[in-house]
Amino acid sequence: MADVISAGDDVAAASAPALEAASGAAYDIIELLFFAYRDFVRDADEALAVYGFGRAHHRVLHFVDRNPGLRVTELLDILKITKQSLGRVLRELVDKGFIVQREGEADRRQRLLYVTDRGDRLARELARLQGRRVARALVDAEPAERDAVKRFLFEIIDPEERGKVSRLSGFGADGRR
Amino acid sequence: MADVISAGDDVAAASAPALEAASGAAYDIIELLFFAYRDFVRDADEALAVYGFGRAHHRVLHFVDRNPGLRVTELLDILKITKQSLGRVLRELVDKGFIVQREGEADRRQRLLYVTDRGDRLARELARLQGRRVARALVDAEPAERDAVKRFLFEIIDPEERGKVSRLSGFGADGRR
DNA sequence: AAATTACGTCAGCCATGTTGACTTATTTCG
DNA sequence: CGAAATAAGTCAACATGGCTGACGTAATTT
Known part of the structure; x- marks a missing residue:
């Protein structure tokens, strides 16, 4: 039960090991996003x-x-x-x-x-x-870790929306300031 | 920005720039969380x-x-x-x-x-x-960066809820496996 | 035996999203 | 210039997913 999910066959241009590692973390993060957002919006x-x-x-x-x-x-x-x-x-x-x-x-x-x-x-x-x-x-969190968090959230956003978000929030298309 | 507002009435004078300077990285992340979750749940x-x-x-x-x-x-x-x-x-x-x-x-x-x-x-x-x-x-993302993301999301959760989340999702109280 | 717990359900309400149709004012374009 | 497109607003009806309050039943705990 609840083992590693498949990354999807249309994930292109990434090595198999890299994808696999990313997929392992993905399941946890799906749940963490739910819990984090649940509490975050209640403030x-x-x-x-x-x-x-x-x-x-x-x-x-x-x-x-x-x-x-x-x-x-x-x-x-x-x-x-x-x-x-x-x-x-x-x-x-x-x-x-x-x-x-x-x-x-x-x-x-x-x-x-x-x-x-x-x-x-x-x-x-x-x-x-x-x-x-x-x-x-x-x-x-160290500065590099903060950047990693921002970059992750930025890349969760639909690719075609990222430009808009960059303009609104004032950081670059790579998720960095 | 403020010059667009011309004759000020009751329109707040100091908005986006001042806020941004005051709040640092947290402010970006508030918006990123909104956009990321908005797209994430639509899948x-x-x-x-x-x-x-x-x-x-x-x-x-x-x-x-x-x-x-x-x-x-x-x-x-x-x-x-x-x-x-x-x-x-x-x-x-x-x-x-x-x-x-x-x-x-x-x-x-x-x-x-x-x-x-x-x-x-x-x-x-x-x-x-x-x-x-x-x-x-x-x-x-490197493994350390993935951990940073998980740890961040974990610490966004209400402290009194974290134990429950750890048990459900199977990682430790520090957000690590 | 009484109190508590786990679960379910009826009824009604509220917040926030949706479609579809239509209006008004203004700008743009052929 | 006149037609078409655009920006914004509105009415009506409906769906989803929250909520409170009140009750009922079965099983367990005290």
Whole structure:
């Protein structure tokens, strides 16, 4: 039961031993990703509940805070949800004064997104909570190990999405700064 | 960035750059975790849809496959969901012949969970899909780097949960095998 | 014998995702 | 210039997967 999984026959351009070693670690990591993410996302929940928000609001607030002037279309492409799903949470964030929308200067069809002071404060508080967990997980890690973690997460992302993530988060296409 | 905002109203002045400088490596990883998990969980979706299953079914199937004879209470504690939520997906998995429940020998109140052959086949297929992604992300990583990734994910988990995860996944409390 | 435990289930609610259809304003292009 | 494309918003209906609360049954523990 639960032995080494096969790496898949279409993994090209890698030596058999390298793939095998990678596959051995893969099963553990599948489970670790589940547990890690399960706990990671819970950090912000109580802080969000104060305003009647959920995780969907958190994601929107986060990306607008990190990318002032973000266009709605770009946000949809980041979150990979539909316009209608975004519409609901975005409206609530605007109604409660955490986000404002401004007409684009160059293109007046656009409604560029910005956080308010209030929104910025909440976004930072949420980032502080999650950042604390991440920082604790990295305290004993050497710089090379931190890079290895970042590179791994970066390479888990769909290849065609990596360019976008690099631009948003500000590190290179190889996962390094 | 801030110059785009022109006449400042209540739009927060210091956003992305200041935050980034303040928080270091943790901030990148918060975003990377979002993107990585977003893509990671999508791998299995089409395979699950064939049987009318969703991600909740996947999680149940996975942990039962990895832990034959799992008790319902233990599964609840792993997934951190309620008995009622589990009940729905578990019933569907049983009805469709992917999981069977057996009365416990020592304690006949227990309904121990096992996958059927069919369930095992689906579980492995899903693991293959996700494992392939993980394996590809690790092909160029050295053993020490793979350990660093595992250790990081392990330490993201709530401290009081780590013992349970160690026992389930079979590596030590330090995140190493 | 009573209390606790393991499990299941009914009923209703909420958050967040989906499709499909349609509108409005604006920009781009032939 | 006029047609087509684009950016954004909205209505309606529905699916998934969480939640709480209340109860029931069988088996075990005290």
